[in-house]
Amino acid sequence: MKSIDDIKSVGVIGAGTMGQGIAQISAMAGYQTILYDIDEKALENAINLIEGNLKKGIEKGKVTGAEKQQALALISTSTKITEVVADFIVEAIVEKLDIKRAVFTQLEQINKEDAILASNTSSIPITQIGAQLKHPDRFVGMHFFNPAYIMKLVEVISGAATSPEVAMLTREFAEKLNKVAVMANDSPGFIVNRVARHFYVEGLKVLEEGVASIETIDTLIQASGFKMGPFQLMDLIGVDTNFSVTTSMFNSFYQDPKFRPSRIQQQKVDAGHHGRKTGKGFYDYK
Template identity: 40%
Template sequence: MLITAGYQVKAFDNCKKSRISAREWLEERWWKLAEKGKKTLFEVESMQERLVLVDSLQDLSDCDLILEAVPEDLLMKRNLFHQLDSLMPADTVLATNTSSLSVTSISSRLKHPERVIGLHFFNPVWRLPLVEVVESAHTPLELIQQAMSWLQSMGKEPIHVLDTPGFIVNRVARPFHLEAYRIVGEGSADKNQVDRILRSAGFPMGPFELQDLIGIDINYSASHSVYEGFHYDPRFRPHPEQRALVESGKLGRKSGKGHYIYE
């Protein structure tokens, strides 16, 4: 997305293999776009030039913005931001793509926590324009506004949210999933019915087919992290069936079975 928008991008991944495969994956996509006539050869070549893989975090020190997307593990993110904080000039903006961790906890122990912002993109990034721009306890309003107009300039739809568990999307979507488990668990309806009824009401997918698509384990860990974030407020209590499914390896489409069976 950044490269398409004309930015120079340096990419770093601890693992050299995944750095290279990321590049191959992107280039394949670009060439496909070129085949379809959506990009010219020249455009693809200059996009290739704009992507630079680097071997160490130090090599990123001339960037204006560093966007982190490591796994959702608070310790891992804290350590990374600690390194970035000492390696980068004080005016480099550090952004985390966290979907469920607190931006304030990630940034609090830094020398310059005021340059950290949450930029929560949604998958797939090239199809979903939404970005949650997260204001931590340290983020100045000017940085928020700067990020918002920058994202808008790339055709994104940014919204400004406070640093609270699940921000907006993951939080407000919780009952869509959790209540469905409850309705089925208490025997009020079966999974198929819940999906049919909610689709009929206008949702693009019912909760169970949607969970099979995104992964029941992913959905469960999102439920859990919002529940924990709100100090176990009963509104967010996960359902026992979620854990049972995850533990039995029924994770959705990716494992061949989840709420439904996939051949």
């Protein structure tokens, strides 16, 4: 069984918002990091954003120039999944069970038997994703929060087959990344997304029913002590990502009405209004 000192290299699957953040903190922690995506442009964009984040860190006095250069030097990119060979691999791709399963099947085949495979899924049960693996005992949930390079919390989720040693090693790894890890058992949405889902869902219901405008809802929520209202936060996370998580949880809880996705949010997704990353969501950022 691996110890924390045996982890020297990290693989990150997916160069989207979460993947690039995970790759950044991995490199900042001193790990040789390979970032994979099928889209070369997504990889280029991810490296540019990581460099921009580190530059802002320098301006705020939280990162030195030497640390920035060292971190960037530790990150390599690839569009070939066969090149993602590492001691610890974190997947951060679309919230679709079949796609995640296919990726992990490939990763298990090309990596050593002691490699740890982890999913950053926001809502899909870990047991479901790892069910087809030959070694589901070394598969674990490692759920970061957006933006991953800032947010301290990480949920470590044990599936039905996850070994306790792998779960504890994942917790140690999270702490090496300067995160605060909490342990959770497998359930749709785990802890945070299950509790927080209604922050979004109820805000959307209030909007659907014509009770108040987007701006009014956000303003009132902020006035009660929250840093952001539900629509501001959905735009930051990604309207499409948020909708995908809600849909996944709705299905995982057998269409429980309290998790019902919103038609308004569906329309935003269909229109390509995914929030800050596209310049338009519930608000216009152009």
